[in-house]
Amino acid sequence: MPRRATKRGAERTPLAGDYDLLVCGASFAGLAVARELAGSGARTLIIDRYEIGERQTSACAAPTEWLEAMGVGASMRQTFDTLVVNTPHATARFHLPWTFSTFDYHELCGLLWDQCDAEFDTATVNGRSATTVHTDRGAITAPLVVDALGWKRVLSASGYQPPAAPLSRGLEVHPFGAGDELEIWIDRDYVPAGYSWSFPASDEVRVGVGSFDPRFHVREPTVRLAQDLEREAVRFQGNWIPHKLRAATGDGIFFVGDSAGHCLPLTAEGIRTAFYFGIACGRELRRVVEGRAEPATARRRYRDFSAAHEWHFRWMLRVQKLVPRVPPRLLAAALKGMERGSFVDWSFGHYLRIAHPSFARAPSRKAQQPELQLAT
Ligand SMILES: Cc1cc2nc3c(=O)[nH]c(=O)nc-3n(C[C@H](O)[C@H](O)[C@H](O)COP(=O)(O)OP(=O)(O)OC[C@H]3O[C@@H](n4cnc5c(N)ncnc54)[C@H](O)[C@@H]3O)c2cc1C
Numbered sequence: 001m002p003r004r005a006t007k008r009g010a011e012r013t014p015l016a017g018d019y020d021l022l023v024c025g026a027s028f029a030g031l032a033v034a035r036e037l038a039g040s041g042a043r044t045l046i047i048d049r050y051e052i053g054e055r056q057t058s059a060c061a062a063p064t065e066w067l068e069a070m071g072v073g074a075s076m077r078q079t080f081d082t083l084v085v086n087t088p089h090a091t092a093r094f095h096l097p098w099t100f101s102t103f104d105y106h107e108l109c110g111l112l113w114d115q116c117d118a119e120f121d122t123a124t125v126n127g128r129s130a131t132t133v134h135t136d137r138g139a140i141t142a143p144l145v146v147d148a149l150g151w152k153r154v155l156s157a158s159g160y161q162p163p164a165a166p167l168s169r170g171l172e173v174h175p176f177g178a179g180d181e182l183e184i185w186i187d188r189d190y191v192p193a194g195y196s197w198s199f200p201a202s203d204e205v206r207v208g209v210g211s212f213d214p215r216f217h218v219r220e221p222t223v224r225l226a227q228d229l230e231r232e233a234v235r236f237q238g239n240w241i242p243h244k245l246r247a248a249t250g251d252g253i254f255f256v257g258d259s260a261g262h263c264l265p266l267t268a269e270g271i272r273t274a275f276y277f278g279i280a281c282g283r284e285l286r287r288v289v290e291g292r293a294e295p296a297t298a299r300r301r302y303r304d305f306s307a308a309h310e311w312h313f314r315w316m317l318r319v320q321k322l323v324p325r326v327p328p329r330l331l332a333a334a335l336k337g338m339e340r341g342s343f344v345d346w347s348f349g350h351y352l353r354i355a356h357p358s359f360a361r362a363p364s365r366k367a368q369q370p371e372l373q374l375a376t
Contacts, residue, residue, distance in 0.1 A: 029257025036282020053109030171238030172208025
């Protein structure tokens, strides 16, 4: 949970300089990029407006295999092999072919940072001219610049403005307490288009509401859900969530994670995809700093790699639009029908393969990288 560690006042000295690589944003995507550059010899700077891991940006649930593959297993708090889906007319239990784990954000970011050999500093990014990035502490220049700053895509000429942009919105509370089940609710009493969740994480529970419609306000239903679950509505955390893929490069910049719309529609799962595309981006950047590729080649290959996943995102967006239109009784019956083991294995297997953890493990990031391989 938030700990104010960021430099303030007199500590906020000017920051400027030239680097081989500048990564803006030190959360899931930015740290995954920097981690791929470890040992490459590149002079890499990561900047963020907060200290690493200071401000949690999600409910922090991800496939266990991904957390292990990223070397951050020690941050896990609780592991679930079943997803419980509640609707007003039925409850379905999906026994998953793989597990989800909740984790501690601060610890996870620290463990990723331990695997980097970059420099880090706090600075707020305001914009850029060419590959010079302007911050509240000065201008930083690098031939290779990554925007891992989240949905605002700060370094892009064309920003997103809610509520007109293709964004969902999510808000959650973090009461202390314990629970045994990873639960979601598809209940229009809480949110007409979207879902609600309760994710236990050992000594706290993350209870929230996500709306696919950015105009729908989620604070009141979040508080109501917490009350219904007899949890305290305390320690709020929320943000906009992109549900449309965007170009992964532009004007010489690499965009990764939410800044490239890498969060999956329907489920709003954006941590493993931030890792996945962060690794892909980092591998391309490594080829450049090791003299094996030109920057333009790296940009093209990374952009194409990201775009090759577009059809997955398009399909998931179609389902996101469809689910709120299905009559509730029919939806409940359909979910009950989907409880069958063979269907769950098939559908969740496909879902994981959109960004599979094997991508993190092989090929070794220290080895020479051949062509990027799609995990699909
Ligand atoms: C309420 C909620 C719950 C969620 N739960 C889950 C979940 O359980 N599992 C899941 O997979 N996904 C979840 N998501 C989605 C997930 O949080 C995002 O997809 C994911 O965080 C994207 O990672 P990222 O690194 O691209 O961006 P972020 O995690 O948003 O990181 C962006 C970083 O950039 C920094 N930054 C932003 N602007 C500036 C600036 N101007 N200057 C300097 N630094 C800046 C921020 O401080 C931050 O560190 C949830 C989202 C919400 C809103």
